[in-house]
Amino acid sequence: MSTHASTINGLTAAGDAPPSPSGSRLHVESATIGYDKRVISRELSVAIPDESFTVIVGPNACGKSTLLRGLSRLLKPSAGQVVLDGADINSFKTKEVARRVGLLPQTSIAPDGITVADLVARGRYPHQGFARQWTEADEQAVLRAMDQTAVTDLSGRLVDELSGGQRQRVWVAMALAQHTEILLLDEPTTFLDITHQIELMELFTDLHHVGHTLVAVLHDLNQAARYGTHLIAMKDGHVVAEGPPAEIVTADLVHEVFGLRCLVVPDPVAGTPSVVPLGRERPTAAPTTEPK
Amino acid sequence: MSARSGLDPHASSSRTAWSPGTRRVDFGRRVLVLRRRRVAVRFEWRSVIICSVLALAVACMAVLALMTGSYQLSPGQVVSALTGGTTGIVHDIVVEWRLPRVAAALVFGAALGVSGAVFQSTLRNPLADPGIIGFSQGSYTGALIVILLVNGTYWQLVGGALVGGIATAVAVYLLAYRRGVQGFRLIIVGIGISAMLGSINTWLILKADLDQAMAAATWGAGSLNGVSWPQVVIGGACIAVLLLLAAMSSRPMRQLELGDDAAAAQGVRVSATRLGLIVLGVALTATVTAASGPIAFISLVAPQIGRRLTRSAGITLAPAALVGALLCLAADYLAQHVAPTPLPVGIVTVMLGGGYLGWLLITEARRRL
Numbered sequence: 001m002s003t004h005a006s007t008i009n010g011l012t013a014a015g016d017a018p019p020s021p022s023g024s025r026l027h028v029e030s031a032t033i034g035y036d037k038r039v040i041s042r043e044l045s046v047a048i049p050d051e052s053f054t055v056i057v058g059p060n061a062c063g064k065s066t067l068l069r070g071l072s073r074l075l076k077p078s079a080g081q082v083v084l085d086g087a088d089i090n091s092f093k094t095k096e097v098a099r100r101v102g103l104l105p106q107t108s109i110a111p112d113g114i115t116v117a118d119l120v121a122r123g124r125y126p127h128q129g130f131a132r133q134w135t136e137a138d139e140q141a142v143l144r145a146m147d148q149t150a151v152t153d154l155s156g157r158l159v160d161e162l163s164g165g166q167r168q169r170v171w172v173a174m175a176l177a178q179h180t181e182i183l184l185l186d187e188p189t190t191f192l193d194i195t196h197q198i199e200l201m202e203l204f205t206d207l208h209h210v211g212h213t214l215v216a217v218l219h220d221l222n223q224a225a226r227y228g229t230h231l232i233a234m235k236d237g238h239v240v241a242e243g244p245p246a247e248i249v250t251a252d253l254v255h256e257v258f259g260l261r262c263l264v265v266p267d268p269v270a271g272t273p274s275v276v277p278l279g280r281e282r283p284t285a286a287p288t289t290e291p292k
Numbered sequence: 293m294s295a296r297s298g299l300d301p302h303a304s305s306s307r308t309a310w311s312p313g314t315r316r317v318d319f320g321r322r323v324l325v326l327r328r329r330r331v332a333v334r335f336e337w338r339s340v341i342i343c344s345v346l347a348l349a350v351a352c353m354a355v356l357a358l359m360t361g362s363y364q365l366s367p368g369q370v371v372s373a374l375t376g377g378t379t380g381i382v383h384d385i386v387v388e389w390r391l392p393r394v395a396a397a398l399v400f401g402a403a404l405g406v407s408g409a410v411f412q413s414t415l416r417n418p419l420a421d422p423g424i425i426g427f428s429q430g431s432y433t434g435a436l437i438v439i440l441l442v443n444g445t446y447w448q449l450v451g452g453a454l455v456g457g458i459a460t461a462v463a464v465y466l467l468a469y470r471r472g473v474q475g476f477r478l479i480i481v482g483i484g485i486s487a488m489l490g491s492i493n494t495w496l497i498l499k500a501d502l503d504q505a506m507a508a509a510t511w512g513a514g515s516l517n518g519v520s521w522p523q524v525v526i527g528g529a530c531i532a533v534l535l536l537l538a539a540m541s542s543r544p545m546r547q548l549e550l551g552d553d554a555a556a557a558q559g560v561r562v563s564a565t566r567l568g569l570i571v572l573g574v575a576l577t578a579t580v581t582a583a584s585g586p587i588a589f590i591s592l593v594a595p596q597i598g599r600r601l602t603r604s605a606g607i608t609l610a611p612a613a614l615v616g617a618l619l620c621l622a623a624d625y626l627a628q629h630v631a632p633t634p635l636p637v638g639i640v641t642v643m644l645g646g647g648y649l650g651w652l653l654i655t656e657a658r659r660r661l
């Protein structure tokens with residue numbers, strides 16, 4: 001396990017918990033997870049490598065968001081367990097979990113008339129109490145989270161007035177203000193245009209470099225392969241493959257998981273695997289030659 | 293929104309040691325930060341000022357209500373009677389006759405305001421109040437059954453109303469329950485059950501003879517006429533405890549406004565918190581209903597007026613309580629002294645509520661179009 005030396009504003013990521021001997025502070029042990037009586041995943045075992053940028057991919061309804069909800073304790077497994085720092089995640093107090101694992105949910109609601117700073121400050125909740133609602137530490141954490149996500153200039157603006165990309169950065173800032181080492185992201189780029197998607201993915205990469213362990217559910221395979229350091233491919237509630245994207249992303253895997261026929265070529269910029277769908281019209285050119 | 297001091301770097305003020313190098317968060321509003329030993333709190337200046345003004349208005353309204361009646365008093369007489377400076381007839385008029393009613397209006401109004409605030413915040417809906425989960429119609433059904441079938445005493449009537457209201461609220465909650473309760477489902481089920489109970493109530497009144505129907509209607513309008521010291525003291529004590537609990541739950545409550553997932557991820561126990569808040573809201577309204585019958589609409593209107601005055605993000609409790617107290621005092625004053633014949637306070641608040649709903653419809657329609 002390596003320790004990242006780089007920091008933003010001279011501060012490293014949060015968290016006092018010691019690194020786990022197994023190399024995974026957060027993992028799922030033969031868990032059955034689902035809603036009511038509808039089981040999504042049975043006997044699921046997955047480990048999130050410490051200090052990785054793990055990306056979960058898979059077709060719709062494959063159980064990737066369900067897995068993320070299990071990891072963040074929003075869903076309690078009906079069998080098996082989710083282990084955080086060596087103990088069942090359900091044995092912790094809720095606020096204690098919230099000081100170790102943060103989550104950016106798929107949908108959140110900004111209360112009417114809330115300003116950016118006020119919303120980011122809501123992320124301090126697990127560190128606060130009835131009489132201690134706004135300490136110097138709270139203030140500094142909020143400033144830092146807004147700096148990291150470049151929303152400091154928007155600080156006093158109403159959240160309702162922001163663009164989609166700005167608003168998503170504010171929600172990320174709120175999750176960062178929570179000051180957790182592990183951060184879960186549920187489809188963080190879904191409703192954004194391509195520019196803002198890339199901007200956000202690079203922000204996540206920066207956070208990964210300052211020592212955060214990130215787990216994201218993404219739809220875009222190419223972004224997953226480019227920015228992720230560890231990929232988990234899921235289908236029908238179980239893990240089909242996991243590992244570094246360069247090792248596991250192949251045309252066969254994409255076909256097995258998504259049922260999509262494709263070519264996998266190196267991304268011309270990053271060199272990571274890049275998926276090019278074949279579609280109905282077969283290309284006449286060979287995959288590696290430049291079309292001319 | 294106008295006149296926000298968003299770009300003013302000196303907008304935040306703080307009483308802690310303020311070194312020039314320490315950066316402060318710009319909230320876009322002037323904030324008051326107090327940090328002493330174990331206490332560290334932050335208020336928006338606007339809310340502090342609005343709440344102070346509201347508190348002053350409540351005090352003035354209370355003095356005015358204590359002055360007015362068939363025997364007019366001066367403000368000085370009222371104040372000296374309250375502070376124990378006078379004895380005899382003035383003291384009796386103020387402390388024994390008028391004060392119970394004024395205190396009831398103040399405390400019950402505040403309770404209704406907070407009750408509505410808790411519901412609107414928890415269910416994320418500006419039209420929510422305990423009525424929405426069937427409490428009002430249920431308590432009316434309970435009261436009607438006591439009046440018509442048992443021909444019961446006042447206390448049996450109160451008991452019937454409480455049992456009816458709470459049973460309905462519990463039934464609605466359970467019917468809406470599916471792995472926790474979502475606000476929207478609760479509202480839909482509540483509307484359905486309320487409509488059913490409403491038709492049962494109408495049927496019960498049609499079956500009743502005239503005297504019984506009159507008694508039911510008087511109770512159903514909500515009035516502070518019969519309120520005396522024991523009711524105020526018992527009700528007030530219950531309400532004080534409930535308001536304290538509400539103040540302690542206000543942080544998780546406001547966190548819930550961000551959505552269930554976000555709140556849960558930040559360490560709020562969502563289902564338990566929501567259930568606790570709903571019980572709290574129903575208990576506040578039930579206490580008032582027990583003492584005075586249903587006083588409609590204050591719980592609906594007060595939180596929204598408070599929010600618009602303070603321009604706070606989401607619903608806050610203190611302004612809702614103060615606006616509730618002011619509205620209830622003013623409505624009772626109008627009902628007693630301004631209306632051509634003395635009316636139950638509930639009639640005046642219903643008119644207030646009608647105006648509010650109309651205004652809400654117009655502004656919401658304008659915003660959406």
